[in-house]
Amino acid sequence: MRIAIIDESAARASIIEEGLGALDDCEIHTVTSRDGLLARIAKISPDIVFMDLGNPSRDVLEEYFAVSRALDRPIAMFVDESDDDSIAASIDAGVTAYVVDGLAANRIRPLLETTLRRFNAFSRLQADLAEAQGKLAAIDTIGKAKRILMDGKGLTEPQAYAELRAKAMSSNRRIVTIAEAVVTAHELLGDGA
């Protein structure tokens, strides 16, 4: 079975490709660029196409499936072929599937399930990464705020941190929020250093 994965995120495409590669009888093609998209799809002549929901080329692809006579075998949107629960799950995961007309549901299901698992795993990875980056940024901001207080008020580092923490507790806000306010105020009022 020929599968096309269209995803502008090359990292996610390769994670899905790896997952589907473990299944029997799957020939996988990934397309990460919009250039020549339709020509590539025509050449691949896929049985199934997976595409991420955020892809700006979805309308282009759907029109191609709906009206193009270039395809030997008509491709239908997955919504024609399956039950609402699977579609809802795929929309939740952020992926959409298009399948060749007449492809049996029991052949599609394992592929879809694998793809959804991989998509969800990728989202979790991204969320973890964003959280880690957020923490690093917070540490950086607090460091800057401490430096401003140390320079401006002649405090030691522990004293500067204690001041930020006291203000956070008394105003019921997070330390990083106070630190951001200090940095912003300094940028606006200070010498821009």
Next chain:
Amino acid sequence: MTQTLKIGFLPLVDACLPILAQEHGFAEDEGLSLSFVRDMSWATVLDRLLFGHSDAAHLLAPLAIATTLGIGRPATPLVAPFVLGLNGNAITLSADLASRVLQGGTQGGGQGGLGDPRDVGERLKAEALTAKAAGKPLRFGVVHRHSSHNYMLRYWLAECGVSPDTDVEIATVAPPFTADALMAGEIDGSCVGEPWNSIAVDRGAGQIALATAQIWRRGVEKVLALREDRLDDQRPQIEALIRAMRKAGAHFIDPANWEVNARILARPEYCDAPHDIVLRAISDRLVLHQGGKPHSFPDFMFQHREAANFPWVSQAEWLYSQMVRWEAMDYHSQQAGSAARVFRPDVYRSALIGTGDELPGASSKVEGSLSTPLATTAQEGSITLNKNSFFDGSSFDPDQLEHYIQSQK
């Protein structure tokens, strides 16, 4: 208690009314809190609407009708109780094509204005036939096959003697890629909404030739769409949203607010575009070619006056007529009835009755029949409808729908 509604949208200037309703507190005044989900394709906006990720969405009016009729996917009834605006799109030609069909008009600083639809169409016809004979027909990009952009472009071409199906090629191009596609010669022209025409102009990829308002002065554009069953469940909230969007519309058209509204709509979470470009659209002052001066074209976007948000059933019927005309469909009276019922003036009325806002007395009108202002019967307030004509002078009488379709074959 505050009710929350999630609204799907594409980053286009004409998603303005729900956004401004939230940003300026008009939603809050109605007991609503709006959140937004921004997408990059209409297919995804529609999927989210159908599978409950959003409560309502900024949607192409013909796509709401096609979804209801089950064209291209299983039928799901959608309703449109509010028109988000009229027109606001433009036809932009590649720099190369513009240099050949706009001479004497906008090119080379001539009158500095938009072209005349007849003149531009006539010259374009010559170019189109030459290109076709050379085996490389002109290609135009539209945002979606079920879009007013597609229908307006085709209407104009056909009336100028260019067959949209056999003399040129028309294909879907994602709006963010319009400038790239013009630059790369993948397309010779496009019909798209703002900010994408202006972005193409500023990059030197093309020149704005016509506003769609020149093709149909009061052409229906995006609608607020939602599932019919969702309307039944959330009718009070949807009516509250309609009232909030009417207030947002009054704010939107006041020149005193253009600057602040442009800054809001330009933000990364909304249009993610330079604010001066957004400002051009909302102030009806477009820059037509790179480095040019802003050109004022009144009613380029038409979001509020003359009860512009009222979902006239005749508008839905006109869109259906063009769907039949261009999408290889046969006319069926039952299908025409389903298409007409997508537009829900009854909901619009019940939302606004007693507010003092303008409410038309009728639900349908002859589209394109006014060449001079006409005071019309109103249920509330007084409404004077201005010129609403099609550029070819024809009009659309919804009572003669089948005849209109036949006459265009």
